[in-house]
Amino acid sequence: MASDIVLAARPAARRGLGRLARALISDPWALAALGLAALALYWSATGSAPEAARQLWHWWPGLLRGLGMNVRISLLAMALGTGLGLLVGALSLSPAGPMRALARLYVQAFRNAPILVLVYFTTYVFPFEIAIGGWSAPFEDWTKVVIGLALPASANVAEIFRGAVQSIPGAQWEAGLSLGYTRAQIYRAVVLPQCLRRMLAPWMNLYASITMSTSLASLVGVHDLVDTATVASNTVARTDFTVLIYFTLLAMFFAYCYPIARLTRHLERRYARH
Amino acid sequence: MSLQQALEQWVALARPLGLNYAFVLDPAERAAFAHGLWVTLQLCLAAIPASLALGVLIAAGLTSGRRWLARLLAAFVEVTRNTPTLVQLYCAFLVLNMLISRKLEGGNPVSPFMWVVIVVALHKAVFHAEALRAGIEAVPAATLEAGRSLAFSRVQTLWRVQLPLAFRFALPALVNNLVDLVKMTAIASAIAVGDVTYESIMIWSQRDNVLELLLLILLYFFLLTWLVSAAGRWLEARLRMPGYGQ
Amino acid sequence: MPGTENGGPALVQLAGVHLAFGQTPVLNGIDLAVRRGEAVSIIGPSGSGKSTILRCLTGLLRPRRGEIRVNGVEVHRLRREAEFVALRKRVGFVFQQYNLFPHLSVLENVTAAPVRVGRMPRREAQALAMALLERVHMAHKARAYPGELSGGQQQRVAIARALAMSPELILFDEVTSALDPEMVGEVLTVIRDLVEDGMTCILVTHEMRFAEEVSNAVCFMEAGRIVEAGPPAQLFGAPRSARTRAFLQRSRGGPRQAVADPYDDYPSFDPLRLAV
Numbered sequence: 001m002a003s004d005i006v007l008a009a010r011p012a013a014r015r016g017l018g019r020l021a022r023a024l025i026s027d028p029w030a031l032a033a034l035g036l037a038a039l040a041l042y043w044s045a046t047g048s049a050p051e052a053a054r055q056l057w058h059w060w061p062g063l064l065r066g067l068g069m070n071v072r073i074s075l076l077a078m079a080l081g082t083g084l085g086l087l088v089g090a091l092s093l094s095p096a097g098p099m100r101a102l103a104r105l106y107v108q109a110f111r112n113a114p115i116l117v118l119v120y121f122t123t124y125v126f127p128f129e130i131a132i133g134g135w136s137a138p139f140e141d142w143t144k145v146v147i148g149l150a151l152p153a154s155a156n157v158a159e160i161f162r163g164a165v166q167s168i169p170g171a172q173w174e175a176g177l178s179l180g181y182t183r184a185q186i187y188r189a190v191v192l193p194q195c196l197r198r199m200l201a202p203w204m205n206l207y208a209s210i211t212m213s214t215s216l217a218s219l220v221g222v223h224d225l226v227d228t229a230t231v232a233s234n235t236v237a238r239t240d241f242t243v244l245i246y247f248t249l250l251a252m253f254f255a256y257c258y259p260i261a262r263l264t265r266h267l268e269r270r271y272a273r274h
Numbered sequence: 275m276s277l278q279q280a281l282e283q284w285v286a287l288a289r290p291l292g293l294n295y296a297f298v299l300d301p302a303e304r305a306a307f308a309h310g311l312w313v314t315l316q317l318c319l320a321a322i323p324a325s326l327a328l329g330v331l332i333a334a335g336l337t338s339g340r341r342w343l344a345r346l347l348a349a350f351v352e353v354t355r356n357t358p359t360l361v362q363l364y365c366a367f368l369v370l371n372m373l374i375s376r377k378l379e380g381g382n383p384v385s386p387f388m389w390v391v392i393v394v395a396l397h398k399a400v401f402h403a404e405a406l407r408a409g410i411e412a413v414p415a416a417t418l419e420a421g422r423s424l425a426f427s428r429v430q431t432l433w434r435v436q437l438p439l440a441f442r443f444a445l446p447a448l449v450n451n452l453v454d455l456v457k458m459t460a461i462a463s464a465i466a467v468g469d470v471t472y473e474s475i476m477i478w479s480q481r482d483n484v485l486e487l488l489l490l491i492l493l494y495f496f497l498l499t500w501l502v503s504a505a506g507r508w509l510e511a512r513l514r515m516p517g518y519g520q
Numbered sequence: 521m522p523g524t525e526n527g528g529p530a531l532v533q534l535a536g537v538h539l540a541f542g543q544t545p546v547l548n549g550i551d552l553a554v555r556r557g558e559a560v561s562i563i564g565p566s567g568s569g570k571s572t573i574l575r576c577l578t579g580l581l582r583p584r585r586g587e588i589r590v591n592g593v594e595v596h597r598l599r600r601e602a603e604f605v606a607l608r609k610r611v612g613f614v615f616q617q618y619n620l621f622p623h624l625s626v627l628e629n630v631t632a633a634p635v636r637v638g639r640m641p642r643r644e645a646q647a648l649a650m651a652l653l654e655r656v657h658m659a660h661k662a663r664a665y666p667g668e669l670s671g672g673q674q675q676r677v678a679i680a681r682a683l684a685m686s687p688e689l690i691l692f693d694e695v696t697s698a699l700d701p702e703m704v705g706e707v708l709t710v711i712r713d714l715v716e717d718g719m720t721c722i723l724v725t726h727e728m729r730f731a732e733e734v735s736n737a738v739c740f741m742e743a744g745r746i747v748e749a750g751p752p753a754q755l756f757g758a759p760r761s762a763r764t765r766a767f768l769q770r771s772r773g774g775p776r777q778a779v780a781d782p783y784d785d786y787p788s789f790d791p792l793r794l795a796v
Contacts (some may be wrong), residue, residue: 026347058348112499114457117491124484133415208356219464226361239372246365250357257356420619423578424633425608425685427601434636438623515622517667 022061029258056248066225067252071141073224074211075147081210084150085157087100103158110155115148115213122148123145123220142224144215148187153210160202164195197271204264207259215253226250284331294483310473311494316458317390317469317510318498322452324395329402329448336407349402354400360461365391391461409444410436434513442513447505453499458468460495471492530589531556531689531720532577537586537596547583548744554697554737556688559721559733561752564741565767571616572725574691575723578611579604591688609637612682612690618674620666620681626653630681631756638685645684646716652680656710672703676710683714690714692723732756735793737787740764 025031043049049057092103111116122144129138168191176186218226228251233242275283281304285295290405335347354362369388375382384392413436421431463472474487530553539547546569554560556618562570576588579595588595590611598604602727619707620629630649633736634640640648650703656676682690694709696704708730715721725731731738732752739749740761748761759765 020403029352039377077327109496112453112457112462112496113492114471114495116460116463117488118482120471121488124478170429185510212356212358215360218360218463226358226364230364233368239376242372243369246361248368249361250353250365254353258352261352293765323662416617416619417621418622419580420615422611423580423613423615424670424681425605425637427605430636435621439621442623480585515664515667517669518622518665520614 022094033255050239050240052244055232055238055241056244058234059228059245062228062232063225063248063252066223066228067221067256068215069142069224070211070214071256073146073149073214073217073222074207076146077153077210077214078207080146080150081153082157084154088160089161089165093165104140107155107158109214110152111159113152116151116216117218118151119145119148119216122151141220142217145214145220145222149213151208152213156206157203158201160203160206161195162204164198165191167198168181168194200271201264203270204260204267208260208264211257211260212253223238225249225256283436283454288486291492293486293489295486296478297481297487303481306468307345307470307477307490309467310470312471313462313467313473314459314471314494315389315498316392317387317467318456320391320503321395321398321455321459324391325402325452325455326448327399328395328399329406332403333398333406333410337410348420351400354488359397359458360464362397363390363461363465366393376513380436385463386467387462390459390465390467392460394455394461397458398451401451401454405444405447405451406479408439408447409442412443413439414488434466442515443504445510445513449503449510452506456502457495523591528570529556530554531558531591532722533587533589534573534576535587536586537573537576537583539569539581539583541563546582546744547576547586550586550744550746552620552739552746552749554689554722557718559715559723559734559735561723561725561738562741563725563728563731563738563767564747568741569744570741571693574693574722574724575580577689577691578613581605582649598725605637609685610683610688612687614675614678614682614690614695615696618671618678618698619667619732620674622677624664624665625662625663626658626669626677628665629666629677630684633681634684647679649684652683653677655683655713656680657706670703671699672706675699675703675707679707679714689720689722692721692725694724696725705766712735717794726771728768740767 018209040053043053043206088103088106091099092107094100123141126139126144126147129136155186166268172190173186176190181189196248214224216223221227226249229245278299281298283513285299285405288295297307309437325415332351335343336351338344364365367386371382371384371386371389415437418431422428426434459469460471462469465473466472470491474491478484532552532554534552535551536668546642550573552560552573562573564570566786575593577590578585579598583596586596590607593607595607598607600670600737604700605694618764620626621632624632627646627649630652631642631645634645634648635642650659650662650746653662656679658673658676658680659672661669661677665676669677678695679690695711696707697706708727710736711715711721711723712730723731723735735752738752739746740755740759740763741747742763748759748764750760755764756768759768
């Protein structure tokens, strides 16, 4: 009956929403965010916002676009870096000595290089445009930053992968071999599924750190969030606005990266039981 | 062979590889680059002990048991870990520094160099504190109980048993953090502190030899990070607990 | 009160001791007395509260009710840290997991308390430590680190460490339970020597035959109470309580009880036969 279904559905939804709501209320950061939102609502309702806040509101779409650029760079860099990193990681576990040495060299090189230097490298050393045959397209700056960030990301992913595989106890390899599995079968059936779990938290930590590194794009002329904020600050040329916008910058990165960090910690706790 | 001859040899060797190192033959640019190397080294030498000291203080505050202090520090730790260092540097230099200059009417004692050291040291101190806290919590309660049963006071148990073990547990993470710190000093170029990255930018904007300079910078950072890692390995060997963990 | 049948002053006295972890009662009224120079063994199933008694004696745990006296010191009344420190200088404790300090060598482990707590000059403490290590037959490993030693070796060092402050009383908390069978003998030999030298000892142990051999009195504990206590010949030979009988029946045939022992077929372990 329709009424039964409605009655059955509501308590379940309340449970889910209620738990989320309770969790949010008890978290000081969520409360701060709610407080800010309330303040913003109050200002817009009464029209009593101070000049700096009004300017911030004016620049807000630009800031969001800038943040979108940062997020785009981070997602692409992470995707590229993960693919490349898994390859290098697999290479670092290969039975062939020279392959392992090559992989180790790659990892050492890109983990010990400052990310800023790598970004400068890909931005200034790569050509302005890609010309293949008669077809040419401008090689945009933000794409070069993506590659520049993907390199250290891949080195870290390779290390995470290697660490996860080597953390699987040798006893499981022995068990697999004694059951008649080949190395490849053991990888697919036993090692990789467990590795995925173990890699998740460090991988998410890496993503957060790559996202924060995207701020370096502003130093090579990409119109990201930091660059937008700098332009805004120079345009408005008010001290209180400068203070406001730079701390807004901090808050926006925090609002993106902190939930990721919390999620990572939650996942770490869940998978630590295994 | 004099320095001039050695440099000329190097430039000659690099040319067929397509690398233009002519800038080393110009005394002004050479001096600027060398100064940049020195400034980067100074940044590292200043920031490493500062970050360790601040890290110990933050760890002590976090585990002190005083709730208001622990909460304040925890909030600071979260903000520092989840925002880019560059943005923190801008907030410190473009905002705090400007406000301080206004207040003191010109006579601001904090130079851009010092701001870089403060921001980088604080950023890494937070990571040190996490590593130290994890180390402290990794000391088995049974070992502390043994210390207490031997009539060690609480302070003695902390100083003679808990901290030495916590430091040994945290050491690999601390060394990793210091390697990151060395790499992080490159952002000094963003606020025109004359480190090796900044000086290189100045040179390549005139000569357009970006690749050559970046290669030199990379080699320099490889050297610095290798030194830090080697020092870490030496310390780990000295503080080794033979047979531990078996 | 078990242990004072012959009269005479008691070095250790527990009267009506109750203790609970949160809501779970662990000690439900313990009365025990140990005279100077006596060795008393406490046996019983896991979870009966045996180790808890030992920790109360040295002030690591505080009872909810009851009185504890160690050589006149009212342990249940101690409040200040200095008072606990003074007590622990006179009571030695040896743990099941040895708990040696992994970052210090064997010699440094043994000299730690005399130097840091007893303010003994280092040279003198080292001489004392070497003598104690001789006594437990570990002098040749003075420079080694705990991680390089076997369980039995570590436990002997732990005993030397407990002896370093010249305590009046030593507490042994299931000190052989974590050891491989072939190392149990070397540790029991050291304990036997200590008892013969007149040290007051309280042993919580699963080694029934050893308890029978060295103790002046044996107590059987179950569920936080001392069910039965008396001379070993009587408790092991003709136990008065049915519960004691049931426990001894379960433990008969090997030094370990409660856990199914895969080496049940092996010849029974006899500490008297082992070489030093």
